[in-house]
Amino acid sequence: MIYLLIVNVSLIISFVLYKLIFRRLTFFQWNRIYLIGMSIFSLLAPVGIFIELPKTELISKHLVKIDLGTYVDIGIGSSIEQPLFFLDIIVKIYWIGVILACLFLMVRISYLFRVLRSSPDHLSFSFFNRIVIGRLTYNKENIAWHEQIHTEQGHSYDLLLIEILKIFNWFNPVVYFLQREIRFQHEYIVDEICSADKVAYAEMLVAHALRTDQLVFSQEFSNHSFLKLRIRMLFKDKSNPRQRLLYVTVLPMLLLITLSTLVFNTSRAKGMVLAVESGVKQVATFDHQTYPPKQTKRIHIQSNEQSDTMPFDQVEVKPVPERGMQSFMIWVGNNFQFPKQAVEHDVSGMIEVNFIIEIDGSLSHIKVKKDLGYGTKEATLKLMERAKRWKPALVGGKPVRVAYTLPIRLNLAK
Known part of the structure; x- marks a missing residue:
C-alpha cells in the first residue's frame, strides 16, 4: 500500500512538471525520455525503502529474535x-481493478492481432517490428517511412511499459494522461523527421484521417484525436536550444527522492511505515x-x-x-x-x-x-x-x- 502511494505521488509530481514546463517545448525526443524515465524512476525509487542496505559497522551486540503474537480465546x-476492515475492502477493489485491466488489455491485444492477420483498406499502423499499410491507402511510401521510424525507435516498447503501468495503477487518472502524452511525443518525433514539406505532409495527414478508424495499442499513421495537435506542432516555431537547460530542473527532484529513500531506509522509518499500514488495518467499516x-x-x-x-x-x-x-x-x-x-x-x-x-x-x-x-x-x-x-x-x-x-x-x- 505504501509502495503504491509513493509511486503514484511521484507520477503525479512528474506529470505536473511536464505539463507546466516541458510540454510546450519542441524537444520531442527529450520529452519522450523524460516521460518514460520518470515512469521507470517512479516505479523503482520507493523500492529502496523496503530493501535492507548493507551496514559498514561491525555490530557485536546480540540481537533479540522476536516472534510476537497473541494468545487469545x-x-x-x-x-x-x-469484523470487516476498510483496508480489506480497498485491497479487494484494487485487485479486482487489476484483473479487469488485464482482461481489457488482453481483449485489445487480441483485436490487434486479428487486424494484423487481416488486410485493412485504409488503416495503416505499426506494432513493434510489424508494419501494416492499408490496401487502398495513398502515399504508401511516405506512410511506410513514417511507420518504419516508429519501429526503429522502439515506440511500441514505450506503450507496452505504460500499459503495464496502467494495470497496477488503474485508479490514477494521471497514468492515462501520461499514456496520451507519450503517444503525442512519438508522433511529433516522427512528423518532424518526415515533414520536409510541411503543407503537403499536413494535407496527407488530413486525407488519411478521413478514411481511417482508431486502433488502440499501436502506432497509427493518422489518428483523429491527435490530428489537430500534430498539425499545430508541425508549424510551431522551434524552441530555443538554450531551453534544454530546463530539463536540469528535474535533477533536484531526483536527488531529493533518492535522499529520501536513503533516509527512510532505517529501522525507525520502516517502523513508521509499518505503523501507518497497521493503523489503516485497524479501521473497521462494519463490526x-x-x-x-x-x-x-x-x-x-x-x-x-x-x-x-x-x-x-x-x-x-x-x-x-x-x-x-x-x-x-x-x-x-x-x-x-x-x-x-x-x-x-x-x-x-x-x-x-x-x-x-x-x-x-x-x-x-x-x-x-x-x-x-x-x-x-x-x-x-x-x-x-x-x-x-x-x-x-x-x-x-x-x-x-x-x-x-x-x-x-x-x-x-x-
Missing part, C-alpha cells in the same frame, strides 16, 4: 464472525455487535479484581500499539536490555508476559508468566513498564479492559 464448536454463545478455552489471565476485563476475542476492535504491532516489535528488539548472565549462558527460548490493556491504553498488571531465568524476567518487566500506551479495545464504540499475553522469543545463541 480459542472457540470450540463454533466460529466468531470477524458484528453480538457473538454466538460458545465455550472457550482461555489462556489469558483473569482474577477477581479483573472481573471487568473482556476476553480478547470478544471485543469488536482489537487493541493495538499506537504505531502498530510491527513497530512495537521493532521497539522491543531495539530496547530489550540483555542481562549479562543470559548472554554468558547463550539463553534462547520463549518469554511470556501477561498484562491488562486499560481503557486509557496504559498497560497494567504486568506479570511474566514464563521466563528463561538469568535475569530475563526482570529485564522483561522493566521493558514493558516503559512501553507507551496502546489504542484500547472497543466494544460498542467504548473502550474496555482486555487481558493480553505477549510471547517474546529470545535467541542469544552465538
Whole structure:
C-alpha cells in the first residue's frame, strides 16, 4: 500500500512538471525520455525503502529474535464472525481493478492481432517490428517511412511499459494522461523527421484521417484525436536550444527522492511505515455487535479484581500499539536490555508476559508468566513498564479492559 502511494505521488509530481514546463517545448525526443524515465524512476525509487542496505559497522551486540503474537480465546464448536476492515475492502477493489485491466488489455491485444492477420483498406499502423499499410491507402511510401521510424525507435516498447503501468495503477487518472502524452511525443518525433514539406505532409495527414478508424495499442499513421495537435506542432516555431537547460530542473527532484529513500531506509522509518499500514488495518467499516454463545478455552489471565476485563476475542476492535504491532516489535528488539548472565549462558527460548490493556491504553498488571531465568524476567518487566500506551479495545464504540499475553522469543545463541 505504501509502495503504491509513493509511486503514484511521484507520477503525479512528474506529470505536473511536464505539463507546466516541458510540454510546450519542441524537444520531442527529450520529452519522450523524460516521460518514460520518470515512469521507470517512479516505479523503482520507493523500492529502496523496503530493501535492507548493507551496514559498514561491525555490530557485536546480540540481537533479540522476536516472534510476537497473541494468545487469545480459542472457540470450540463454533466460529466468531470477524469484523470487516476498510483496508480489506480497498485491497479487494484494487485487485479486482487489476484483473479487469488485464482482461481489457488482453481483449485489445487480441483485436490487434486479428487486424494484423487481416488486410485493412485504409488503416495503416505499426506494432513493434510489424508494419501494416492499408490496401487502398495513398502515399504508401511516405506512410511506410513514417511507420518504419516508429519501429526503429522502439515506440511500441514505450506503450507496452505504460500499459503495464496502467494495470497496477488503474485508479490514477494521471497514468492515462501520461499514456496520451507519450503517444503525442512519438508522433511529433516522427512528423518532424518526415515533414520536409510541411503543407503537403499536413494535407496527407488530413486525407488519411478521413478514411481511417482508431486502433488502440499501436502506432497509427493518422489518428483523429491527435490530428489537430500534430498539425499545430508541425508549424510551431522551434524552441530555443538554450531551453534544454530546463530539463536540469528535474535533477533536484531526483536527488531529493533518492535522499529520501536513503533516509527512510532505517529501522525507525520502516517502523513508521509499518505503523501507518497497521493503523489503516485497524479501521473497521462494519463490526458484528453480538457473538454466538460458545465455550472457550482461555489462556489469558483473569482474577477477581479483573472481573471487568473482556476476553480478547470478544471485543469488536482489537487493541493495538499506537504505531502498530510491527513497530512495537521493532521497539522491543531495539530496547530489550540483555542481562549479562543470559548472554554468558547463550539463553534462547520463549518469554511470556501477561498484562491488562486499560481503557486509557496504559498497560497494567504486568506479570511474566514464563521466563528463561538469568535475569530475563526482570529485564522483561522493566521493558514493558516503559512501553507507551496502546489504542484500547472497543466494544460498542467504548473502550474496555482486555487481558493480553505477549510471547517474546529470545535467541542469544552465538
